[in-house]
Amino acid sequence: MSGMKADRVSYTEEFIYNSRGTRLFTCRWIPLRQDVKGLVFLCHGYGMECSRFMKGTGQRLSRAGYAVFGIDYEGHGRSEGRRCYIRSFDYLVDDCIVFFKNVRGENLHGIVISSSTLLDPIEWPEYRRKPCFLYGESMGGAVALLVQKKTPGEWNGAILVAPMCKISKNMKPHPLLIRVLVKLARTIPTWKVVPIKDVIGQAFKDPVKREEIRDNPYVYQGRPRLRTAVEMLYTSLNLECQLHEVKLPFLVLHGENDVVTDPAISQELYDSAGSLDKAIKIYPGMWHGLTSGEPDENIDMVFEDIVTWLDMRCPPGSLAASPIRFSDIQTRRAMLACSSPLRLEDAHTRQPGMVGSLRHRHLTGQTSEASSVPASPMRLFEFRKRDLASSPSVPASPMRDSERKCLRWMDHKGGDSCARGAARHDHASHRLPAVMIR
Incomplete structure (x- = not known):
């Protein structure tokens, strides 16, 4: 040092x-x-x-x-x-x-x-x-x-x-x-x-x-x-x-x-x-x-x-x-879908009658003075392990993942390649081992 x-x-x-x-x-x-x-x-x-x-x-x-x-x-x-x-x-x-x-x-x-x-x-x-x-x-x-x-x-x-x-x-x-x-x-x-x-x-x-x-x-x-x-x-x-x-x-x-x-x-x-x-x-x-x-x-x-x-x-x-705990993600997504433009960090402090004030704080960049409820986070490696345990193992391809994805993009050129490529990537990411837990 x-x-x-x-x-x-x-x-x-x-x-x-x-x-x-x-x-x-x-x-x-x-x-x-x-x-x-x-x-x-x-x-x-x-x-x-x-x-x-x-x-x-x-x-x-x-x-x-x-x-x-x-x-x-x-x-x-x-x-x-x-x-x-x-x-x-x-x-x-x-x-x-x-x-x-x-x-x-x-x-x-x-x-x-x-x-x-x-x-x-x-x-x-x-x-x-x-x-x-x-x-x-x-x-x-x-x-x-x-x-x-x-x-x-x-x-x-x-x-x-x-x-x-x-x-x-x-x-x-x-x-x-x-x-x-x-x-x-x-x-x-x-x-x-x-x-x-x-x-x-x-x-x-x-x-x-x-x-x-x-x-x-x-x-x-x-x-x-x-x-x-x-x-x-x-x-x-x-x-x-x-x-x-x-x-x-x-x-x-x-x-x-x-x-x-x-x-x-x-x-x-x-x-x-x-x-x-x-x-x-x-x-x-x-x-x-x-x-x-x-x-x-x-x-x-x-x-x-x-x-x-x-x-x-x-x-x-x-x-x-x-x-945010991983178990909270669906709840937070539902909150984002509501009409009031709340930030994620405002979700813990939302109370009846606070929508207007929260919107003002968001636009002005101020944070809520109310105390937030601590959420115990799941460690990233635990989430990855759970993900891998619930997914079927797939033999590794001799071609690198980055190569396959580039080729997929070329195969779909001319159509909605981003939407289809993103969908395939989301599916593949659940069966690829994470570097951090190797």
Whole structure:
């Protein structure tokens, strides 16, 4: 463990081990001489890392009163693994879930975790019940959405900066090319043959900041590997069919002149999401790197919007909403179907005559002053075990799941592929073993 203290922020670096024995880098920024308002968990973009590239994000949010935690994905930044080789996108998501739960004191059964991942015991009483938020940039936006999908009810919101959540129609590759890439990835998965433009040159507007990013030895600047390209393609195709399932509060930010991820997709996420608490802001003239590649005045504007959004959901002395038990999901869905636009966290405090006041609190971002009834959560691994025990075992196919799903998408091209593909994915997900309980 290593750490240092700045004027108002304490920065600490640690290493943990995932379930596959890979050493992963983690870090945290903790505010000094002020109460912690909430916890923010970082999900960085493809080829990026937390300690240097997201240093500004960690420091700014920490100075605003938030404890910020970051993890470098396997093969990224200072973590071990083949450089930017994503063997399975699920691995990235599950590693984040394990680390985030561990930070919050919710260790998982069957996972190898170094004792150094635990925070000092003196910190736990202060942090355990604080509001928790996901923060994802670019590909990290997809990671954040999938983390939330696998751990519903555990998050008070998400901040999505230029998220990768769908492939725009004019950039979607031809089905024949996808089929070729999928088959090649089975034979030479680590081969760096995928053509790509200079992403750093197109993502970061300020020339000085752009060169600083190029000089960062932890940032990957090579060509994507075949398996990585297939995994990212499948993830995008899968997410675009599930945008309507996004129910948590979120703020999505995008630069109008972004050519790396399409701002129209962020607008589609906002329009399609089922969340009752959502906001979007498109910044005129800004590029992809809103928080690290723009002139200082633009970056200040972006973080002012982020901190304002967080502060509205973390009034002084606030505690996190009680986590949703899996047995409560059907009840909560019924509540969402009612005419009054209640948030999930309002369900515990709804009383006769409170509909109007709850609606006002939702629109203004205020939280209920009534005390919530604690709900004992079922651990994720218990839910997965129950799921597997009640499902018939199916022999594993020699073809990877991501390949099958890409091929399904191509087979259904021309029809309502999202609806049929999502239905097949939901059926298949109940018989695939979870990485976290292997």
